[in-house]
Amino acid sequence: MERTFNALGPIYREKVGTLSSVNILLPADISEMFKSEGLHPRRMTLEPWATHREIRNHRKGVFLKNGEEWRSDRLQLNKEVMMSAAVRRFLPLLDDVAKDFCRLLEDRVEREGRGAEEAKRSLTIDPSPDLFRFALEASCHVLYGERIGLFSSSPSLESQKFIWAVERMLTTTPPLLYLPPRLLLRVGAPLWTEHATAWDHIFSHAEARIQRAYQRLSSSQGSGTVAAGGLYGGVLGQLIEKGKLSLDLIKANITELMAGGVDTTAVPLQFGLFELGRNPEVQDRVRQQVKRSWAQAGGDPQKALQGAPLLKGTIKEILRLYPVGITVQRYPVHDIVLQNYHIPAGTMVQACLYPMGRSSQVFEEPLNFDPGRWSVSREEGQRGEVMGFRSLAFGFGARQCVGRRIAENEMQLLLMHFLCL
Numbered sequence: 531m532e533r534t535f536n537a538l539g540p541i542y543r544e545k546v547g548t549l550s551s552v553n554i555l556l557p558a559d560i561s562e563m564f565k566s567e568g569l570h571p572r573r574m575t576l577e578p579w580a581t582h583r584e585i586r587n588h589r590k591g592v593f594l595k596n597g598e599e600w601r602s603d604r605l606q607l608n609k610e611v612m613m614s615a616a617v618r619r620f621l622p623l624l625d626d627v628a629k630d631f632c633r634l635l636e637d638r639v640e641r642e643g644r645g646a647e648e649a650k651r652s653l654t655i656d657p658s659p660d661l662f663r664f665a666l667e668a669s670c671h672v673l674y675g676e677r678i679g680l681f682s683s684s685p686s687l688e689s690q691k692f693i694w695a696v697e698r699m700l701t702t703t704p705p706l707l708y709l710p711p712r713l714l715l716r717v718g719a720p721l722w723t724e725h726a727t728a729w730d731h732i733f734s735h736a737e738a739r740i741q742r743a744y745q746r747l748s749s750s751q752g753s754g755t756v757a758a759g760g761l762y763g764g765v766l767g768q769l770i771e772k773g774k775l776s777l778d779l780i781k782a783n784i785t786e787l788m789a790g791g792v793d794t795t796a797v798p799l800q801f802g803l804f805e806l807g808r809n810p811e812v813q814d815r816v817r818q819q820v821k822r823s824w825a826q827a828g829g830d831p832q833k834a835l836q837g838a839p840l841l842k843g844t845i846k847e848i849l850r851l852y853p854v855g856i857t858v859q860r861y862p863v864h865d866i867v868l869q870n871y872h873i874p875a876g877t878m879v880q881a882c883l884y885p886m887g888r889s890s891q892v893f894e895e896p897l898n899f900d901p902g903r904w905s906v907s908r909e910e911g912q913r914g915e916v917m918g919f920r921s922l923a924f925g926f927g928a929r930q931c932v933g934r935r936i937a938e939n940e941m942q943l944l945l946m947h948f949l950c951l
């Protein structure tokens with residue numbers, strides 16, 4: 531039996547007996563886990579973030595063991611996607627896509643909406659396919675430094691193939707996480723073949739982008755000019771230019787970022803629109819702050835976001851109520867004690883984000899959608915209360931979500947432009 535300490539579900543039984551089913555991990559427990567050095571997330575049997583070589587090996591029947599190896603390239607990647615200098619570089623690319631998306635929606639409301647009065651026309655739509663396209667276009671722009679034209683009424687065949695591949699990869703991943711790949715391979719399950727084929731497409735798309743980025747870079751170096759399209763050629767351009775990672779690693783990392791950045795932002799954005807829609811007073815408060823900040827920022831998106839903390843609070847609030855990853859998982863390398871339970875090293879510990887986000891032990895009036903709750907500083911928090919480790923949607927520590935800054939900014943920019951419409 532795999533040893534698992536789970537805040538709610540299957541319980542670690544080997545040494546401690548059964549926990550009460552209402553037990554949840556609290557911020558203080560997470561802080562305890564964080565202190566135990568060398569905690570790495572569990573790697574899945576079928577790794578959604580596996581490199582192409584690994585996927586191909588899976589296909590041939592060579593299976594990786596669950597590993598917890600630290601990827602040395604993560605540090606290099608952090609520089610290009612997590613640091614504030616990197617955010618400054620890629621923010622305008624996200625802003626471009628967010629503005630285009632809003633213009634598109636505005637036109638659509640004008641064309642298809644009901645109501646005679648201009649600017650008060652209304653249109654009821656299911657936004658999920660549009661948000662999916664937005665997230666894909668935004669990710670491609672940030673990563674490859676180029677637009678792939680998904681907002682066009684007739685995207686290129688290449689882009690259509692790419693959308694198909696990302697959709698299939700995302701749809702086939704969840705069932706594969708719960709079925710043994712060896713079995714699927716043995717019986718030649720179409721699910722598995724479809725999944726691997728989708729990855730093949732995604733990787734060849736990345737390959738083509740890498741070739742193009744190389745050509746751009748070498749022609750600009752040859753002619754002494756900057757890369758076509760401006761100084762910044764996306765995360766990919768930066769990684770190639772810095773030359774610290776091998777091409778194989780660049781390809782694997784860029785593709786991982788590509789795969790990790792679509793539904794993760796599209797779904798919370800939809801929940802964001804839902805909560806802002808059903809809480810008009812909150813919407814009004816956020817809109818007022820955003821409009822004020824936008825007016826003062828003189829067109830600088832980064833300044834505008836800095837002046838609108840309620841927007842950041844909105845994203846945190848959405849991810850508290852509707853976390854994308856249900857759990858954050860770690861294997862402690864030392865024995866630790868959580869809630870008076872002894873957890874031996876090597877036990878998988880899962881922090882279940884959904885119950886924690888809705889627990890009155892952690893949040894006052896947890897079911898209220900209140901972006902302002904995140905403005906409370908540590909000092910203002912009740913004495914003795916652990917104020918950190920409450921916002922865990924992106925994980926924590928060295929292995930936290932590497933796309934965090936891209937995701938936060940992408941979602942905030944889109945909401946900002948929506949609210950300023």
Ligand code: HEM
Nearest residue numbers: 571787790791794854855923924925926929930931933937
């Ligand atoms: C709202 C959006 C997102 C949420 C809630 C989210 C959440 C997470 C979580 C919980 C983890 C595991 C962290 C841990 O164990 O501590 C993770 C890892 C990861 N995420 Fe995200 N993510 C989001 C968006 C993105 C985006 C936009 C990208 C890519 C651009 C991305 C790429 C990744 C990658 C590559 C990893 C693995 C990192 C590693 O193992 O070192 N994510 N994400």
